[in-house]
Amino acid sequence: MQKVAFDEDRCKGCELCIEACPVNIIYLGDHLNAMGYHPAQVLDQGKCIACAFCARMCPDAAITVWKEGAK
Amino acid sequence: MQKVAFDEDRCKGCELCIEACPVNIIYLGDHLNAMGYHPAQVLDQGKCIACAFCARMCPDAAITVWKEGAK
Amino acid sequence: MSKALMKGNEALAEAAVRAGCRFFFGYPITPQNEIPEYLSWRLPEVGGVFIQAESELAAINMVYGAAGSGARVMTSSSSPGISLKQEGISYIACSELPCVIVNMMRGGPGLGGIQPSQGDYFQAVKGGGHGDYHLLVLAPGTVQEMADLAFKAFALADEYRNPVMILGDGILGQMMEGIELPEFQDLSELPPKPWATTGAKGRERNIINSLYLEPEVLEQVNLRLQDKYRLMAERETMAESYLTEDAEIVLAAYGTAARIAKAAVDKARAAGIRAGLFRPITLYPFPKYELRRACQTASQVLTVEFSAGQFVEDVRYHLEFKVPVHFYGRVGVVPTTKEILEEVVRLAGSQGRSQNSEVRSQNSEFRIQNEGF
Amino acid sequence: MSKALMKGNEALAEAAVRAGCRFFFGYPITPQNEIPEYLSWRLPEVGGVFIQAESELAAINMVYGAAGSGARVMTSSSSPGISLKQEGISYIACSELPCVIVNMMRGGPGLGGIQPSQGDYFQAVKGGGHGDYHLLVLAPGTVQEMADLAFKAFALADEYRNPVMILGDGILGQMMEGIELPEFQDLSELPPKPWATTGAKGRERNIINSLYLEPEVLEQVNLRLQDKYRLMAERETMAESYLTEDAEIVLAAYGTAARIAKAAVDKARAAGIRAGLFRPITLYPFPKYELRRACQTASQVLTVEFSAGQFVEDVRYHLEFKVPVHFYGRVGVVPTTKEILEEVVRLAGSQGRSQNSEVRSQNSEFRIQNEGF
Amino acid sequence: MTIVYERPQSLTEVKTHYCPGCTHGIIHRLIAEVLDELDVREQTIGVAPVGCAVLAYKYFNVDMYEAAHGRAPAVATGIKRVNPDKVVFTYQGDGDLAAIGTGEIIHAAARGEKFTTIFVNNAIYGMTGGQMAPTTLAGQEVTTARGGRSPQSHGYPIRISEILATLDGAAYIARVSVHNPQEVVKAKKAIMTAFQAQLEGKGFTLVEVLSTCPTNWGLSPRDALTWVSTNMIPYYPLGVKKALTKEGVASA
Amino acid sequence: MTIVYERPQSLTEVKTHYCPGCTHGIIHRLIAEVLDELDVREQTIGVAPVGCAVLAYKYFNVDMYEAAHGRAPAVATGIKRVNPDKVVFTYQGDGDLAAIGTGEIIHAAARGEKFTTIFVNNAIYGMTGGQMAPTTLAGQEVTTARGGRSPQSHGYPIRISEILATLDGAAYIARVSVHNPQEVVKAKKAIMTAFQAQLEGKGFTLVEVLSTCPTNWGLSPRDALTWVSTNMIPYYPLGVKKALTKEGVASA
C-alpha cells in the first residue's frame, strides 16, 4: 500500500528527502524528468513509516504522505 | 582681581552660566549687545571661586576663568 | 463660497484631503514642512493615516504599498529628498500605481539652499529615475492652483494609473493667497480599483510588480507605458496664454517664475511693447500645441526660469527652433519683475537680434556648418 | 604589446587600477558584478581599498568622502542602484569632487530586467538628481573603449573636478574582446589636490561643502558650474563618424546600439545605400558640431537606441530640426542588424518620406499651426 | 487513509526557479502551510524581496507585491495601514533586510507595524552570485572576499534578530533553522506564532530562518545542511529572542 | 594667575547660529577641547550633518565636510580609509543618525570603522522646526504629533546606543549629558576616551550626548536643562554601553 508519493515533475533530485528518511528507503531514479533531474522515489512502500520527514524537508513540496486509518 | 571674563559679543543671554554658578554672582546686564541680547556679567569678582562651572556650561564659549597662583 | 487665506502648502494638503487622500507618508524638509504638519492632525480627523517615515526612501515605498492597495495616497518633499525617491518613483511608474508626489523645489545642487528654485525641471519631466517612464507633472502658479491641481492630481493619477508630480517651489508653498477650496470628493464615486491588493477573496490574486525577466514581456510593458504617455499628451495638456494673440515677444515661464513674468508683460504692454505670456500648467505632457499657438505672431520668445537653462530646452524643442528662443534664468536668486522687463525691452529693441551669446553663437555657427544643406 | 581577452567589466576595472584608482565602494547588482568582484582582490594587491557598502547610497557617500580626501575613487552599479545614488551625485557635483561612476544599464523602469538597455540616457545627461549640474558622460562602444575611457575618466574628473559617468550596458560589461590595456599611470605625476581634506597642517583648513544659504552665493556657485560645463563642451566632446562624408542617411547611436547600427551601415552600403554612422562618445557634453558635420550631406537621420526615445531628442535638438530625424528604438529587447537595415532601406526608399507617424504628424501639424510665421 | 502531508493550497502550482536543495523552498512551504492552517489565504498580502526570492510572487497563492531591494518593510507598512484587517507578510533575504534595508526593518519594528517578516539568512547574496552579505561569517569565502571574510577589513557579521529584539515595537522575534525535520517543525511553529501574533494585533513580528545556498557555498545540498548546523548556528544561536507578552508589545 | 578655562583653539572665531542656550554649543566646545588636549587639530577631519549643526564646518577649526542627511558615517568611512592615520569624527543629530541614517551608522559600527561619532540626541528635529524624531519621547509634543507622540501610532523611541553596543565592530559606546557642570565634565571624559580609542585604532567609537532644544521644546534654556534630567535620562540612561577591552573590539 502506498504511503509516500513523489511528484516527479517537481523533483530536482536534491536528496534532502534521502538525508531525512529514517528508514533509508528513498533513492534517486536512473531516469531524467522533464527538468533534467533524476527524481527521488521509493519502491519499498511497506517499509515507510509515514513519518513525513521527507515531505517536511522537500524544498519543492513534491511529496505527499498518507497514514493508515482515520486521523 | 578679575577671575572671570565674559566675551559680551558672543553672549546670547541664555542664563546657563547663571544656573551653574554656585555663588550666584552672574546676572544679565541691562544693555544690549550687537546681537540684541542682554549679556551676562559679574561685578563681584571677589566672590568668584574660579570653579569655571559657568564656562563649562556656556554654549558660546564666551567665558574665560583664571585662578590665582601657578597651576 | 467664501475665500480662505491659506499657505500654498496647507491649501495643497487640504485639497488632497478633499480629493479623498487618506494616506500620507513623508519626511520633514524645508520648505514643505507645512504639508506633513497639516496632514499629521488633519488625516486622523477624517479617518486617514499620517506617518512620518524614517526617510524619503521609506516614504516613497510606503506610498508604493498603499497605492497598490487601492488608496489615494500622497508624499511630499523638496529637492534632495526627491532625489532619494527616484528608485521608488521608477518602481511605481512601472507598476502603474496612482499616487501624488509633491516637490516644493529649493536651490541645488547638493544641499544647496532653501530658497525657491526650478532646478529640478529635468528631473521631473525627463525622468530622474532609471528607465523609460514619465510622471504627469503639474506646475501650479498660484495658491488657488496649489489646491485645484492637488485635487485634480488624484483623479489624473487614478485615471492613468500613473504617479502625478506637483512641481512647486518654496514661494508657492510659503505664500498665502485668498482661495476657494475644492468641494469634498464623494468617496463612493471614486473609480473601482479591481487590481488592488486587498486579499484574493473570490477573485484571481492581484500582483503588483515591475519585474519582467523576459525581454519581450518587458518590451510589451514599456510599449504600453508609451501608449499611455501618448494618450496623456493628447488629452491632458494644460496651459495659460496671456496677451499672446498679437504678441511680438512671448515670455514662457511656469510656476512662480510665470507670476513675475506676467507682471513684466503688463509693464511691457504699458511701455508699448506687445508682450505676452505662455505658461504651461502641465510640464509633462508638454502643451506643445498651446505653445505654438501662443507663439504664432511672435518673432521671439524669452523663457524665464529659476534655473540654469532647463525649461528653455523644451521650449526650443517644441518650437522646433522656428522661433528664436532666448533664455533668462537666475540660479539661487529669484529674479525681479524689473530685470525681466529690462530684458524684454532690450530684446524688443534689438528686434530679435539678441545679445544672448550662448544661443546666438550656436545658431550662427550651425548655419555656417550647414551651408551645404 | 600583446592583447588580452577580457570582459568589458574587468577591462574597465583593470584600467581604473592602472589610472591610479585605489578606492572602490560599491554594492552588488547584475550586470556589473564583475567590477566589484575584480576590484575586491585587485585593489588590495596595489595597496588600495575595496569596500562592499551596505547600499548604493552608502557607496556614493563613501565616494564623496574619499574623493574629497584627494583619492582617485570609483563606484559602479546598474540602473536601480544608480537611481539611489542621485542625491549623492548631486552633492558631489556641487562640491566639485572628481570621481568615476559606472552605470551598466539594464532594462527598466522599476526592477525591470537585467538585459542591456539604454533607458537611463536622460538620467545620465540631463541630471537625475536635483539642481543644475551635469556629469561628464562617456559612452564606450567596445571593450577596448571600456578600458580606454575608464582610464581617461579619472583624468577628466581631476581636470574638471567633476564626477564622470561611464554609461555602458549589460552587453558591454559581459562581452569579451581582445584588447590592449592602458599603461600604468605614474602616480607621482598626478595633479596635486590642494583642496583635499588631509588635516589642516600648515595651511588654511579645507572644507568640502555644497550648502550656500545666501542666494547670491549659491548663484555664484551655480554660475561657476555652468562656466565649467561650457568649457567642457568646448574642449571635451568626442565622437566617431563612419562613412558620413557622402551619407544620404546617417544612423546616430551610441554604445552597443552603435555596434549594431554600424553593421547595418555596412550592409546598407553593400546594398548600394549611402549610409553612415554618427556615434557620440561623450554624451555630455554632446558633440553637436561633430553631429552637424556628420549630417552635412544627409537628407535624413535615424537614431537607434535601446530606449523609448531619449537620445533622439538630443539629436533633434542639436540638429535644430533642420534634418528629419527618425527614431528606431527597442525597449527591453536588443534590436538586430537586420531590422535596422530594413528600417534604413525603407527610409532610403521613401526618400525622407518617413512613415514614422509620431514624428511626422508632429511636424505637419506644426507647419499648419504656424502658417502665419 | 489519511493524508499526513500534502502540498499546501497557499502555494501555486508553478515550479520554483530555486536551485536543487535550496531551502528557500522549505521556507516557502512552511509559510504556505501556516496560511492554510490559519485559513487566511484569501486575506493575505505578501511582499517579495529582491534576492533569490524575487519571484516569490509567482509561488505564493495570495495577493503579492514585488518590493524594491530592502524596502519590503516600508511597502508592507503602506499595505497594512490601508488594510489593517488583512494579514501582511514580507519575505526578505539577508542582503535585502540586513544591508540595504537596515533602516526600513529597524523602523518598522520600532513603529510596531503589525506585519510579519520572514527573514531568510543564508549568509550570502544568492541571486547576484555569491557576494558577501552582512551576515557572512568570518572566514567564509565569497566572491567579494575571496580569501574569506576578514572582520578587520570587511566588518563583523550582524545578528539582526538580537538587534530587533531590543526594540519596544517588536512583539515576537525568533531565530529558527530548517536543516533537519525536527528544526523544520520548530520553524513552522515559530512562523505560526508570528502570524497569530499579527492576527491579534500585537506588533511587529519576525522569524529569522537560517537557510542554505548550496550553489554559492559550493556544497552539495546535503552538505549545505550540515554547514548550517556546524557553522551558522554557533554564531546565530537559535531561539526566541523576544517572547510574546500577554498585553502585546512592551510599553514604553 | 593661571587660566582655568578659555575658549579652545579648535573652535574658529565665528559666532554660532544656535539659539540661545542650545547645548549644541556646549558639545562643540567639548570636542574642540578634546582635540586641543590631544593636540590633533591639524590632523583632524570632521563631518557636519544635516540638522541644526549643518554649519558646524564653520565652527570647528579643522578640515571639514558637510555630508548629506544621514550619510555622515559613509562619508567618514571614505575619508578615514583614505586617511587612516588622521583623526576623523562625525557630528550627527538624532534625526540624521537614528532616522534617515540608521543603515549607515549600524554598518559603519559593524565594520568597525575607526572614526568617532558624536551623536547629539535632543529628541526632536531642531532645524526643520520641531518634528518628531525617532528619539522623541512618548507623549512629547512635536509638530507632526500635536497631541504628543503616541507609541501606538507613531512607534516607540529608539535607544540607538544600546543597539550599537551589540555590534562586534563597536569599540566604545557611551551616553552622556550636558545638563549641568558635573555631567559636562563626564561628557568630556567620554569624548576624550572615544578619540583616544580611535587614535589607538580600536574600532568604531560613539558618544551619545543628550542635548536641549529650548526653541522647539518651548522651554527656556534653563528649564530645558531640567527637562533633560527629568524626562530624557529616565528613558535614555547615561553610562558606558560598550566598554573598551584591552585588545580593542571583540573578536567574532
Added chain:
Amino acid sequence: MHEEIMIAGFGGQGVLSMGLLLAYAGMFENKHVSWIPSYGPEMRGGTANCLVAVADEAISSPLFSEPTTLMVLNRPSLEKFERDLMPGGLLIMNSSLIDMEPKRRDIRIFKVPANTLARERLGSEKVGNMILLGAYLAFSDLVRENSVTQALVKVLPEHRHHLIPLNRQAIELGRELAGSGSRRVHRNAV
C-alpha cells in the same frame, strides 16, 4: 488700488502678523491679496520680513521688488530695504529702535517710537507693531476698521483672543498719531 507693502524687522517683533492682518482684512473686503514671508535658513533667529499685496485686480506677481510702502521695525531692515522703496513711496519706521535717518529724499517718511509708546501708553511692548500698523492704515485707507478687527480674530490664536481689545487700542493709537499728517501725504494710486 494696488498696494505692495513690505514689512521688516527682527524675528519676534510681530512682522509676519502685521502682514497677515493686512492680507486678511483685504480679503474680507473682497480684494485680491497675497502674503509672502521670508522663510529663513532652516534655523532660528535673525531677521524676518514679509511682502503683502492688496489689490482690486488679480495680483500678477506677489513677489514685487519695489514696494509702495515699507515698514521697518529695526535698524538693519532700514539699511537693507530703504533703497527698494518705490519713488514717492511711504516709509514707516519704528524710531524706538532706529536711531538713524533715512537717506532717500524722494519718499514720504513717518516715524513712530512704537516700542516706547506701547510700553508707556499701553503697558505692553508686544503691541508696538500694531501701533505702526495703525499708522499705516491712517495713511492708506487700505481697509476698514471693521475688517481689521475681523482679521485680528483670525491672526491671533484662540488663547490670545482676550488681547484683541489691546491690539485694537494700539492700532487706534497709531491711527491717531498719523491721523493729522496722513491726509497731507496721501497718494491716490500707487
Added chain:
Amino acid sequence: MHEEIMIAGFGGQGVLSMGLLLAYAGMFENKHVSWIPSYGPEMRGGTANCLVAVADEAISSPLFSEPTTLMVLNRPSLEKFERDLMPGGLLIMNSSLIDMEPKRRDIRIFKVPANTLARERLGSEKVGNMILLGAYLAFSDLVRENSVTQALVKVLPEHRHHLIPLNRQAIELGRELAGSGSRRVHRNAV
C-alpha cells in the same frame, strides 16, 4: 574571414568555454574576436549560450543575429535557434541529447553523439563539448591546432590543467569524426 558562431545548451554543458576557446585561439592568431555570453536572470539553472565572432577585420557588431555556424548541445536549443542560422550555414548538433531532426533544408548539418562518445571513448562525459568543438574545427579551419592548445591553458583554471591532454584528445576525436566529410561541405567565405 568572418565567422559568427552561436553555441547553445544547458548550463553546465560547457557551452561558454567552447566559445571562449574559439575566441582565445582566434586572438592568438591576431584575429579580431568577440565573445558574448547569455547572462541569465539573476538566478541559477536554465539554458546558456554564447556568440563568438572571429574575423580578419574589426567586428562591427558582435551581436549578430544570423550565425554562420550554430552548435547545439540540447534539444531546446535546436528548437529555439535553428531558424536563425544563416542560409547555407553549418549546424553541429549533439545527437546524444537531441532526438529530433532539424527542419531546415538550406543548411549543412553534422551530428555527433558527443556525450556517448565522450563517456565511452574518453571515459568522461564532461569533454563532450570538446568533441563538438573539434568537429567544428575540422569544418572551418578557423584556427590552428596550436592556438587551441594555447587557449586551453587560458580557459581551464590552473587546478584543471592536468586535464588539457584529455581535452585535446576530445578535440582530436571530433576533428577526426568530421575530417572526412569536412572538405565536402566547406564554404569559402561566410
